[in-house]
Amino acid sequence: MLASVLNIVLVASLVIHMVLMVVALRRLWRGENIVDRLLGADITTTLTIAVLVLLAVLNRNSLYLDVALGLAALGFVATVALAKYIADEQMF
Amino acid sequence: MQPWMVLVLWLVYLALSANFELRNVVLGLLIAGGITALVHPAPYRIEPQRVPAAVWAAVRYVFVVAKDVLEGGLQVARLTLDPKLPIHPAIIAIPSGTESEMATALSAHAITLSPGAMVMEIGDHGAMYTHTLDVTVPDEVYFEMQARRRDLLMEIASEP
Amino acid sequence: MESVFQLLAALAVVVGTTFSALGILGVLRMPDVYTRLHATGKIGVFGAVLLLVAAILVLPKGAGKGIVLIFFLLLAGPVTAHSLSSAAYRIGIPFAKPMRNDLAAVTETFDADEQAEPQRKA
Numbered sequence: 001m002l003a004s005v006l007n008i009v010l011v012a013s014l015v016i017h018m019v020l021m022v023v024a025l026r027r028l029w030r031g032e033n034i035v036d037r038l039l040g041a042d043i044t045t046t047l048t049i050a051v052l053v054l055l056a057v058l059n060r061n062s063l064y065l066d067v068a069l070g071l072a073a074l075g076f077v078a079t080v081a082l083a084k085y086i087a088d089e090q091m092f
Numbered sequence: 093m094q095p096w097m098v099l100v101l102w103l104v105y106l107a108l109s110a111n112f113e114l115r116n117v118v119l120g121l122l123i124a125g126g127i128t129a130l131v132h133p134a135p136y137r138i139e140p141q142r143v144p145a146a147v148w149a150a151v152r153y154v155f156v157v158a159k160d161v162l163e164g165g166l167q168v169a170r171l172t173l174d175p176k177l178p179i180h181p182a183i184i185a186i187p188s189g190t191e192s193e194m195a196t197a198l199s200a201h202a203i204t205l206s207p208g209a210m211v212m213e214i215g216d217h218g219a220m221y222t223h224t225l226d227v228t229v230p231d232e233v234y235f236e237m238q239a240r241r242r243d244l245l246m247e248i249a250s251e252p
Numbered sequence: 253m254e255s256v257f258q259l260l261a262a263l264a265v266v267v268g269t270t271f272s273a274l275g276i277l278g279v280l281r282m283p284d285v286y287t288r289l290h291a292t293g294k295i296g297v298f299g300a301v302l303l304l305v306a307a308i309l310v311l312p313k314g315a316g317k318g319i320v321l322i323f324f325l326l327l328a329g330p331v332t333a334h335s336l337s338s339a340a341y342r343i344g345i346p347f348a349k350p351m352r353n354d355l356a357a358v359t360e361t362f363d364a365d366e367q368a369e370p371q372r373k374a
Binding site: 108168208211213225 | 315
Binding site for chain 1: 313
């Protein structure tokens with residue numbers, strides 16, 4: 001019985017995360033300035049990590065957590081490198 | 093410091109692979125040793141008799157930071173839900189109270205981790221220029237929190 | 253025992269999703285980039301981490317990965333927020349309303365015409 005409660009909560013949370021990701025993608029598409037768009041990309045990455053974790057719990061499969069780990073590492077480096085590029089107008 | 097870095101990398105490898113066969117454990121040790129040999133981390137002297145006190149200080153530091161983060165999160169949630177959006181942003185200077193770069197960096201990390209405060213620049217002598225969401229909180233509150241964190245960090249590094 | 257863990261996991265998912273939704277609501281309501289960064293901090297620090305706590309409770313095999321991922325998110329989140337706010341200040345994105353600014357007193361303002369020569373602080 002409790003397993004089905006958890007599954008209902010997980011599916012509801014997945015739907016909510018999809019709605020939130022639409023808002024984040026809109027921020028990326030129609031941001032008011034460049035840092036605002038980068039912020040939208042960063043939120044999208046974080047929400048994708050959250051969705052992957054939800055899928056791991058829903059399918060009872062920890063392989064999704066490996067994908068989330070890789071995405072977290074790539075997204076962090078990408079955001080910091082792009083922020084440095086915006087600030088200094090050079091990559092290194 | 094070198095054996096400590098091997099130990100940390102080895103534990104991370106074992107946590108990620110979740111496979112405790114002898115073959116995998118030995119492979120993890122080899123990978124951790126190889127990375128440490130390639131990276132050459134800066135040496136750091138650890139005095140064994142001070143380790144228990146440092147670990148105790150680290151545990152207290154985690155709880156202090158967790159309490160600050162929870163309070164900040166709830167405060168920002170309240171501000172966000174308020175229909176009038178009563179935010180008073182400002183940039184205030186918080187002295188880190190230490191010349192150590194590591195302690196300043198960790199203090200800046202703890203401040204930025206808690207929602208509602210965000211370090212924007214670090215100036216001379218560890219002045220941390222912090223963007224806060226609610227400047228009606230007096231500066232002394234932030235100074236007090238910073239002093240508590242600074243004392244714990246100094247205890248961890250065994251520098252009185 | 254298993255059912256207790258599943259109940260706790262469901263609670264963690266509910267609270268984490270609430271904080272993520274509050275963070276996005278903050279992004280929609282806040283007036284400028286700097287204040288929006290405060291709101292997005294909640295998504296990384298509370299939203300994703302609480303979902304990972306649920307994953308650790310339900311998936312014993314993924315516990316190690318979950319703990320490593322929590323540590324990574326908590327280490328990387330502040331660095332991202334700092335780099336974004338610092339970049340916004342350096343290219344001179346204005347604040348929504350005038351306010352107390354202790355930073356302006358010590359640094360040359362990063363005006364638009366100074367973009368070619370960004371000030372580097374030691």
